[in-house]
Amino acid sequence: METKVSSMLSVFVSSLLLLPFLSQATSPDLSPFGFFKDLQGSKKGDKVEGIHKVRKYLQRFGYMSSTHSKTETQVDRDDHFDDALESAIKAFQTYYHLKPTGILDAPTATLMSSPRCGVPDNPSVTNNINSHGHSHLNIGTHYIFFPGKPRWPAGQTHLLYSLDSGSHPEAADAVAKAFGTWAAVSHFTFERISDPTVANIKISFQIRDHGDGMPFDGPGGTLAHAAPPTEGIFHFDGDETWAIGAVANSIDLQTVATHEIGHLLGLGHSSVEAAIMYPSISRGATKGLNQDDIDGIRALYTG
Template sequence: MLLQHIQNLEPKWPANKYHLIYGFAQGTPANAVGAVTRAFETWAGNTRFSFSRAKSVDSADLKISFGSGEHGDGRPFHGPGGVLAHAYAPANGRFHYDADETWVVGAVPGGMDLETVALHEIGHLLGLEHSSVEGAVMLPGIRAGFTQSLHADDIQGIKALYNT
């Protein structure tokens, strides 16, 4: 299954913006809130970034939502088995899951792990491109029924991007 990154002209967050606030659109499933929060905690533990959750998605730097088909950003989803999710590079901050996929928490046969996909898409939100290193969470696709965590390549990539 594919994951997508949409690049803009700002490849990374400015030095004065290492605390980012994330928020969830109304209707986000509870299991996704927990999975995405854990993914932010993982990135925080491996970068100079810190994250906190907004009370309202409107005040967030990073906006997480689920959508189907044309969902308002000009990058429509095409149903199960296509692009699972996409995120925009800094400082756009949008992260969309395809609501038509089978989303799960953990390694469930036939399901796509919410946290693994969040780790990948947060990498894009922070400015990372896709990796070609086997085992990296930033590979352009994941398999159903599996989980992944950050790989040394993911961590080295973010450190190189932000010179840390």
């Protein structure tokens, strides 16, 4: 009996020792964007370990040119907060209606840490940094389109989509409702089919990049991405904690699906926070179409 109690006590103590690690495993600070918290307060002239990650983030999401006079390896290791980085942060702050300080202040770091879409914020205009470090990014205050304003052809309004939901069977209903949301405010109709080879739009869940070119990065980073019209590709990040509706610490499938379908139809990101085409979504939140989204889709197909 004494041996049994001792064994049970050992298991209990081991479980207690594991609790901090289990807690850390689900901490937002361990998300792919968690490093921003440690870099908060950084400003031009600083040299701080990890600043190169901020530069990569801004390059990835459309605020900073990836062209640089240094080699790629040097850029990867460059932790100097220079003029170009300050200018790119100002562009990001302007887009999100923050005070354009050029400093990685608390509001900016918090926003950059948020789960978001993998499509750049302003795909119609790339941020070109000139020799003086000034940004030429022309930030809009509402919906935008992809470069060249790609659209589905006038005679192609009934779009077929396939869905490989993998281990997320609940996605079928969420995706169908998301398509229905856009159908209600546009001239499009949508139909799910089982054969992806004839589908106009192919939807699936993918996991983080293991050398296959997929731009996912694990839970809490990029949630999904989609290609512009006629390319018809839409991927969810399979590593995220997905849910139906507003569930704490989870991402709503229908909200993200509605956002990505907007890209499939030709909309870029909106800087209007209430819009479905706003780049980020909070855990435990849901969102539907905003007038900005409706104006955008109608402007694209009637203009």
